[in-house]
Structure formats: C-alpha cells, structure tokens
Amino acid sequence: MLIPLIASGFFFAQQKDDSLVFSKISGQILNQGEAYEELRYLSKNIGHRLSGSAAYEKATQWAFNQLKQAGADKVWLQPVKVPVWVRGKESLHIKTANGQWQSVNMLSLGNSEGTNGKDLTGDIILVKTIEEFNALPESTVKGKIVFFNNSFNQSYITTFLGYRDAGIYRRATASMVAKKGGKAVIIRSLSSATDDAPHTGAMKYEDGIEKIPAIAIGPKGAENLAKLLQSQKVTAKLNSNCGMKEEVMSNSVIGEITGKKDQKVIVVGGHLDSWDVGEGAQDDGAGIVQSIEVLRTFKKLGLNNNHTIRAVLFANEENGTRGGLKYAEENGAKEKHIFALESDAGGYSPIGFFMDVKPEQKTDVKNWMKLFAPYNVHNIADSEGGTDIAPLKKYGVSTAGLMPDSQRYFDLHHSASDTFEAVNRRELLLGASVMTQLIYMVDKYWE
Amino acid sequence: MLIPLIASGFFFAQQKDDSLVFSKISGQILNQGEAYEELRYLSKNIGHRLSGSAAYEKATQWAFNQLKQAGADKVWLQPVKVPVWVRGKESLHIKTANGQWQSVNMLSLGNSEGTNGKDLTGDIILVKTIEEFNALPESTVKGKIVFFNNSFNQSYITTFLGYRDAGIYRRATASMVAKKGGKAVIIRSLSSATDDAPHTGAMKYEDGIEKIPAIAIGPKGAENLAKLLQSQKVTAKLNSNCGMKEEVMSNSVIGEITGKKDQKVIVVGGHLDSWDVGEGAQDDGAGIVQSIEVLRTFKKLGLNNNHTIRAVLFANEENGTRGGLKYAEENGAKEKHIFALESDAGGYSPIGFFMDVKPEQKTDVKNWMKLFAPYNVHNIADSEGGTDIAPLKKYGVSTAGLMPDSQRYFDLHHSASDTFEAVNRRELLLGASVMTQLIYMVDKYWE
Numbered sequence: 105m106l107i108p109l110i111a112s113g114f115f116f117a118q119q120k121d122d123s124l125v126f127s128k129i130s131g132q133i134l135n136q137g138e139a140y141e142e143l144r145y146l147s148k149n150i151g152h153r154l155s156g157s158a159a160y161e162k163a164t165q166w167a168f169n170q171l172k173q174a175g176a177d178k179v180w181l182q183p184v185k186v187p188v189w190v191r192g193k194e195s196l197h198i199k200t201a202n203g204q205w206q207s208v209n210m211l212s213l214g215n216s217e218g219t220n221g222k223d224l225t226g227d228i229i230l231v232k233t234i235e236e237f238n239a240l241p242e243s244t245v246k247g248k249i250v251f252f253n254n255s256f257n258q259s260y261i262t263t264f265l266g267y268r269d270a271g272i273y274r275r276a277t278a279s280m281v282a283k284k285g286g287k288a289v290i291i292r293s294l295s296s297a298t299d300d301a302p303h304t305g306a307m308k309y310e311d312g313i314e315k316i317p318a319i320a321i322g323p324k325g326a327e328n329l330a331k332l333l334q335s336q337k338v339t340a341k342l343n344s345n346c347g348m349k350e351e352v353m354s355n356s357v358i359g360e361i362t363g364k365k366d367q368k369v370i371v372v373g374g375h376l377d378s379w380d381v382g383e384g385a386q387d388d389g390a391g392i393v394q395s396i397e398v399l400r401t402f403k404k405l406g407l408n409n410n411h412t413i414r415a416v417l418f419a420n421e422e423n424g425t426r427g428g429l430k431y432a433e434e435n436g437a438k439e440k441h442i443f444a445l446e447s448d449a450g451g452y453s454p455i456g457f458f459m460d461v462k463p464e465q466k467t468d469v470k471n472w473m474k475l476f477a478p479y480n481v482h483n484i485a486d487s488e489g490g491t492d493i494a495p496l497k498k499y500g501v502s503t504a505g506l507m508p509d510s511q512r513y514f515d516l517h518h519s520a521s522d523t524f525e526a527v528n529r530r531e532l533l534l535g536a537s538v539m540t541q542l543i544y545m546v547d548k549y550w551e
Numbered sequence: 552m553l554i555p556l557i558a559s560g561f562f563f564a565q566q567k568d569d570s571l572v573f574s575k576i577s578g579q580i581l582n583q584g585e586a587y588e589e590l591r592y593l594s595k596n597i598g599h600r601l602s603g604s605a606a607y608e609k610a611t612q613w614a615f616n617q618l619k620q621a622g623a624d625k626v627w628l629q630p631v632k633v634p635v636w637v638r639g640k641e642s643l644h645i646k647t648a649n650g651q652w653q654s655v656n657m658l659s660l661g662n663s664e665g666t667n668g669k670d671l672t673g674d675i676i677l678v679k680t681i682e683e684f685n686a687l688p689e690s691t692v693k694g695k696i697v698f699f700n701n702s703f704n705q706s707y708i709t710t711f712l713g714y715r716d717a718g719i720y721r722r723a724t725a726s727m728v729a730k731k732g733g734k735a736v737i738i739r740s741l742s743s744a745t746d747d748a749p750h751t752g753a754m755k756y757e758d759g760i761e762k763i764p765a766i767a768i769g770p771k772g773a774e775n776l777a778k779l780l781q782s783q784k785v786t787a788k789l790n791s792n793c794g795m796k797e798e799v800m801s802n803s804v805i806g807e808i809t810g811k812k813d814q815k816v817i818v819v820g821g822h823l824d825s826w827d828v829g830e831g832a833q834d835d836g837a838g839i840v841q842s843i844e845v846l847r848t849f850k851k852l853g854l855n856n857n858h859t860i861r862a863v864l865f866a867n868e869e870n871g872t873r874g875g876l877k878y879a880e881e882n883g884a885k886e887k888h889i890f891a892l893e894s895d896a897g898g899y900s901p902i903g904f905f906m907d908v909k910p911e912q913k914t915d916v917k918n919w920m921k922l923f924a925p926y927n928v929h930n931i932a933d934s935e936g937g938t939d940i941a942p943l944k945k946y947g948v949s950t951a952g953l954m955p956d957s958q959r960y961f962d963l964h965h966s967a968s969d970t971f972e973a974v975n976r977r978e979l980l981l982g983a984s985v986m987t988q989l990i991y992m993v994d995k996y997w998e
Contacts, residue, residue, distance in 0.1 A: 130706070130708065131706045134705045134706055135705050135706060140745075258581045258582050258977070259577070259578045259581055259582060261577065261925060261926055261927065261981070263977070296977060297976070298976060453900070453956045453958050455902075455927055477929075478708060479708055480708065480902055480929070480930065480956070482924075482927070482929040483927065509900045509927070509956060511900050511975055511977040511978045511981065512975050512977070512978070515975070515976075515977075528958055528959050528962070529744070529745060529962075530705070530710070530743060530958040530959070530962075531958045531959070534708070534958065
C-alpha cells in the first residue's frame with residue numbers, strides 16, 4: 105500500500121502549491137483587477153454594439169488596445185462577414201372596447217421583418233402555449249395577430265433551464281403563425297422579471313414561409329393584455345421599420361500570450377457584440393473584460409504559461425455566430441487547441457463550470473474542485489461550453505463555460521436593463537479570478 | 552453487512568421523500584412567494600426604521616398584520632425598552648491651501664454625540680491603521696481631528712471577514728482619539744464599494760472617556776481626503792446634532808404556528824429595525840419577509856409541523872440588541888427551544904449556513920447537504936447564527952444563520968444605497984426557500 109500513499113502525498117503537496125497560486129490570482133484580481141473600470145468604459149462610452157453597427161467597430165478598436173495594454177504579446181483582428189439587422193423606429197398600440205388606443209412597451213425580435221413603416225392592424229388572439237396554438241384551426245388564425253403569453257418557468261433553480269424552455273416561443277412562433285395565415289406574432293418576453301421591460305433576441309424564419317413581424321412585450325404588458333383579452337376584443341396596431349440589410353465585413357479581436365513550452369492553444373473568450381438595447385454589460389461585456397483580465401493576470405503575476413493563452417473576443421454571437429464559426433474554421437483546423445473556456449452567462453458570482461470535456465479531464469476537474477471550494481465554486485454541469493466555442497468541438501477541442509449564479513440574468517438579458525449599473529465589481533472580478541484559476545490548471549496539467 | 556445496507560437504503564428512501572418536499576417548498580415560494588412584494592411595501596411605504604422612531608412603530612403594526620395574514624395561529628408583541636439615537640442635521644466641510652470650503656458626503660456614526668449644532672473646527676491628521684495611530688505622541692493628536700483611512704480588505708472571498716477586520720475602526724476609534732486629546736474622529740466607511748456613499752453603524756464610547764463626535768465618509772471622499780493630506784494642511788468643519796435621547800418602550804413582533812406534537816419551539820427570524828438611512832431593505836427587511844414566508848409556506852403546503860414554528864422579528868438589533876436579549880430572557884428560560892435560525896446577512900442567493908450547533912447536529916446537517924446541493928447551497932461555517940439569537944445560547948439553544956452570497960452586501964450595508972431596488976426577487980425567495988427547507992428538516996428530525 106506504499107505506492108498509493110506516496111501518490112496521494114504528492115497529490116496533496118501539489119494541491120497546496122496550486123492553492124497558493126489560486127490565492128495569488130484572486131488577491132491580484134480582487135485588489136488590482138481592471139475589468140470593472142474597463143466594463144464601465146465599454147458600457148458607457150461605446151454602449152450597445154450590434155453586429156455591423158458603428159459602435160461595434162468602435163468596440164473592436166477599443167478591445168484591440170485593451171488587449172495590448174493588458175500585456176498580450178500579439179493582438180490581431182480576424183475578419184468575418186456578418187449579417188446586419190437594423191431596428192429603426194417602432195411602436196405597438198392596442199385598442200379595447202372603449203375605442204382608445206394605448207401604447208405598449210415593445211421590441212421587435214432580432215432578425216424580424218417590420219411593417220415598412222406602415223400600420224399593420226389586426227385583432228389579437230391569445231394563446232398560452234404552442235400546444236394550444238397548434239390546436240387552433242386555420243380559420244381562427246387567418247388575418248389575426250397571435251399573442252403567445254407563455255410565462256417564464258420560475259420553478260427551476262437554474263434560470264438557464266427556464267430560458268431554454270421558453271426559447272422556442274421567441275425563435276419559432278413567427279413561421280408557425282404565418283403558416284396558418286396570421287399577420288404578426290407578439291410574444292411575452294423571455295424574462296424572469298416582473299417589470300415591463302421587453303426583451304429582444306434572435307428569431308428565425310423557416311425557408312419559404314412568409315416573413316411576418318415578430319415582437320416581444322414585457323411581463324407586465326403581457327399580463328395586462330392577457331387580462332383584457334379575457335373579456336373583450338383587442339385590436340393591435342404595429343408600426344416598425346426593422347429588417348435585414350446587406351452583410352458587411354467585421355472582425356473578432358484576438359490577443360495572446362506566448363507559451364514557454366509549445367504553441368498549443370488555450371482559448372478564453374466571450375462575445376464582443378451585443379443586442380441593440382441597454383449596454384450589453386452583462387451580455388457579454390462581462391465576458392469580454394473577464395477574458396482580458398485573464399491575460400493581464402498571467403502577465404502581472406508572471407505565471408509563465410506552458411501553452412499559448414489566447415483571448416478571443418468573438419464577433420456576432422447574437423445573430424449569427426459568425427465569429428465563432430470563422431475562428432473554428434481558420435484556427436481550429438490549423439492549430440492544436442487544448443481547451444476553450446467561454447464566459448457568456450453574466451458577470452455574477454461564479455458557482456461552477458459548464459463542461460464538455462473528455463471523461464479523464466472531467467475527473468481532473470472534479471479533483472480540482474477542492475481548490476475551487478474556497479471560492480464558492482462547487483458545480484460541474486455536463487453542458488456545452490458556449491455558443492462561440494461550440495464550433496471548435498468539430499476539431500475535438502474540449503470546451504467549458506463559466507457558470508455564474510443565474511438568479512438575476514434573465515431579468516435583464518437582451519433588454520434595456522442590461523446596463524453597467526447591473527454589474528457588481530466584486531462579482532465580476534471573482535468570475536475573472538475563477539476563469540484565470542481554471543486556465544492556470546489546464547495550462548499546467550493538460551497537454 | 553446486511554444491517555448497514557438496510558440502514559442506508561432507509562436513509563436514501565428518506566432523502567428521496569425529503570427531496571420531494573424540498574422541491575415543493577421551492578416551487579411554492581419561487582412561484583407564489585409574497586416576500587418580495589411585502590418587502591416593497593416595507594421599504595417604500597415605511598422605509599428606514601431606527602429603534603424608537605415613528606417608522607419603527609409603523610413597522611411593528613405592519614409586521615403584526617403580515618404575520619396574521621401569513622396564517623400564524625398566534626401573533627403578539629413583546630415589549631422591550633430600547634435606546635433612542637437621533638441624527639438631525641449634519642455636515643462636514645474641508646478647507647485646503649486654496650482657502651475654499653468644500654462639502655464632503657458624511658454620516659455620523661450611530662450612537663455618536665454631535666457638535667450640538669455648533670461648528671467644530673480643527674486640522675485633520677491622517678493615519679491608515681490603529682497601529683499607526685498608537686505610535687503617535689499625544690502632542691501630535693491633541694486638538695486635532697483624526698482621520699482613519701483604513702480600507703476594506705477586498706482579498707477575502709467572504710466579505711464578512713473584511714467587515715469583521717474593519718469593525719474596530721467604527722466601534723472603537725473615538726475613545727482612542729479622545730484619550731489623546733483629539734477633537735473628533737473621521738473614519739473611512741466600512742464599505743466594499745468604490746463609490747462615495749458613507750456607511751453608518753454602531754460605535755461605542757468607553758466609560759469615563761470624553762464623548763467626541765465620530766463620523767464616516769465614503770470611499771471616494773476618503774481617497775480624496777487622503778490625497779489632499781499628502782501635500783497640504785486640511786482643516787475640517789463639522790456640524791452635527793446627533794445624540795442619545797431617553798429610552799422608550801418598543802416591541803419585537805412574534806408569530807407562530809402551533810406544532811402538532813409538542814410545544815417545543817423552533818425560531819426563525821431577523822430584525823425589524825434598521826439604520827436611519829436608505830430603506831433597510833437588505834439589512835434586514837429581507838430577513839423579516841423571509842421569516843414570514845417560512846410560516847406562510849408551512850401553512851400553504853400543510854407541512855404539519857411537529858413543533859411550534861415561531862417567527863421572531865426582533866427589535867433594536869442595530870444599536871442595542873435589546874429585542875434579542877429580551878426574547879432570550881423571557882422565552883429562552885421558560886420554553887424548550889430546539890433551534891433558532893436567523894437571516895441577517897442580506898437577501899442574496901443562499902450558499903450555505905452559519906452553524907453553532909451540537910456536534911451530532913452538525914453531522915446531520917452535513918448529511919442534509921446532498922438535499923441542498925440542487926439549490927447551490929454547499930457551505931457550512933462554524934460561526935454564530937446571528938446577533939439576535941446569540942443570547943439564546945445561554946439556554947443551550949442551537950443556532951444557525953442563513954449564509955447568502957456576500958459579494959454585494961457591504962457595498963450598501965448601513966448606507967443610503969440599501970434600498971428595495973438592490974434586492975432581487977428570485978434571490979430573496981430562494982433564501983426564504985432554503986430557510987423553510989432547513990426548518991422543515993429540523994422540525995422533522997430534531998427533538
């Protein structure tokens with residue numbers, strides 16, 4: 105029984121060393137981290153930055169400079185063609201039995217076509233679920249505006265599951281309604297809040313189906329509309345100018361610090377684009393500044409990485425994933441990637457990792473959880489690492505995502521409420537710290 | 552080896568049953584919980600409520616009614632004499648080499664004497680630590696205003712530890728300075744934020760030492776003042792009207808649901824008073840509405856408690872603990888108490904429990920952690936359960952505290968930033984859910 109004892113003694117000595125490095129990392133970031141002030145600049149001076157917008161271009165220049173200042177040995181832009189969707193002016197009014205029009209807070213869903221600035225008027229019919237809609241005959245739907253009042257399932261502890269369940273209402277209902285001759289679709293926002301903020305996000309039309317307008321209203325507006333529809337006819341008047349434009353060239357921004365041992369790559373990243381409301385602070389300004397902080401911390405602490413550690417700030421996650429696809433195509437195929445980590449679930453207190461790795465790597469991470477426990481990081485979920493790094497799976501790359509506490513994310517995700525003020529300094533920095541710690545372990549122990 | 556197998560089979564079957572009840576509890580609270588709207592009322596319609604204030608009396612009436620509505624079988628007030636401290640108008644101005652007076656955001660510390668409305672003027676001397684102050688000769692301190700620019704230690708993952716370390720600067724520096732002939736003390740607020748909000752909180756004079764004014768300034772004001780003092784003389788002009796008044800009679804509010812088996816008591820509580828700035832939403836409105844939610848949920852779900860479950864909404868935690876002392880004296884001595892749980896660390900996502908229980912009870916709670924893991928509750932810390940229930944220890948009562956994520960608490964604790972807007976619905980309700988789950992287990996398994 106001597107060998108296991110030696111082995112475990114060695115194991116514990118290692119963990120003690122690693123625990124000291126963990127503590128150095130968190131001390132550095134919690135005290136001297138710059139991610140919070142960086143995020144203030146990105147949120148307040150650049151603001152929201154949808155693919156193809158002038159603000160997105162401004163963000164790439166800013167990110168390029170931030171990566172240089174963080175100490176990256178090499179920084180470059182990765183060109184990529186992106187779709188362009190423009191919102192323009194938009195409004196929704198409803199009229200009830202009293203004959204008065206009243207305005208309702210709304211946002212067109214991303215990628216949706218608008219009404220070309222003309223009033224689209226129609227009576228609203230209410231359904232709660234897709235099942236309920238499917239049971240309706242075409243004659244009931246024809247010429248109508250269908251309102252899906254599906255509420256966010258609050259029962260899940262992990263709100264990502266509530267979001268997952270509700271996703272189909274945003275993505276797919278427009279074509280369902282169009283197939284039955286409906287004029288437009290209104291959805292209750294994919295929101296865990298009880299306020300009136302509408303949330304946008306990507307929708308998709310089925311090929312060959314008429315592209316009818318799709319909009320979202322806030323939880324309060326939805327409650328109100330549903331209540332009205334129980335007792336009376338409600339007519340909607342929608343006017344919007346949104347639609348797809350010509351694709352344009354844009355860029356992901358990439359910076360790296362060279363490994364002392366080899367040129368195998370470890371990716372850490374988030375997406376630089378955001379929806380065109382709020383400031384894109386939690387989604388995903390947080391992941392951007394955290395990824396830059398990882399590089400900065402490796403440099404500042406002289407952690408002497410074995411492999412190349414590369415921050416990839418992806419273009420166009422929100423309405424195309426073109427940045428992620430391009431990176432996988434150009435780099436995933438040509439360079440050996442050990443691992444990719446994404447932060448795209450908000451800069452809240454970290455509680456674990458989403459993991460899509462090899463079984464032996466999962467065993468490693470489970471062993472490492474002792475080191476993470478003092479940082480309140482306890483959870484490992486078998487799940488995709490992140491939208492932008494998922495295309496790397498094709499090349500056999502192990503991926504993971506930072507799992508933050510999820511209670512607040514879907515209160516503000518894709519809405520005007522996603523501002524810098526919704527981000528807490530310590531939470532954001534603790535996320536960056538845990539990301540740096542994981543990258544440190546991967547760099548040290550994985551090949 | 553048959554017996555252990557049966558025992559563990561039994562154990563797992565039990566855990567499965569309990570896990571179903573856990574899920575019922577969280578489903579009920581996350582979907583139908585009323586704590587968030589209750590807290591909105593308390594914060595917005597009653598607001599801050601320092602002991603002895605009219606608002607505190609209003610809060611007791613409100614709490615009495617809420618406990619009744621929540622389904623308590625019996626609700627009563629527990630009279631208790633409380634100290635009364637009144638702030639009044641106050642200001643701090645500083646003058647530098649340019650001769651201009653400028654205003655600095657400030658709050659007198661709770662229990663501090665003021666300047667009786669007269670200007671107290673003096674030159675400021677800067678120290679960073681108490682050690683540094685102790686090294687100063689009396690001649691340096693005499694007639695001066697001492698500024699302690701001790702910053703909150705951000706290195707701790709648990710911010711309670713940063714608060715603990717900084718506590719002595721708020722509580723004890725006034726008498727230290729008075730002993731050396733100083734006129735007043737200014738402290739850098741016990742704040743983890745980087746903003747300019749000053750934080751109040753209790754200070755204490757040593758017996759027989761002159762009671763000089765003690766005030767706090769915000770982190771930004773402190774940085775600014777420290778910078779000025781590096782290069783020039785800075786004179787302060789303090790004017791304040793705060794001070795202690797006559798003690799008055801007040802009340803804790805208590806409600807309970809009767810046990811089906813016996814009259815042994817399980818306490819769940821928080822404190823109803825708050826400091827006199829902000830709205831006392833996180834400290835400790837959250838604990839109040841969570842405690843009421845525990846009772847409501849036992850009633851709503853018909854959980855049929857064995858023992859009496861009693862919500863105690865304590866008076867005067869902030870500047871006297873008189874409510875906690877009174878309850879222990881009146882009830883701790885006369886009734887058998889199985890357990891007391893307090894929520895007084897903010898209504899953030901729950902991550903564990905502070906535990907001050909018997910060793911065999913700690914083993915139980917460790918076994919229960921499997922049930923709590925799906926709620927992201929993983930931590931057990933050996934620590935006092937809470938200020939209000941600590942006096943029960945004298946009567947051998949096991950105590951515990953809800954441990955929420957602590958990253959944001961000391962950004963707003965005891966400051967004008969502690970408002971309803973800083974509370975998240977799901978976080979607050981998840982805390983109430985975990986409290987109900989723990990009380991359910993204690994009620995079922997402990998005698």
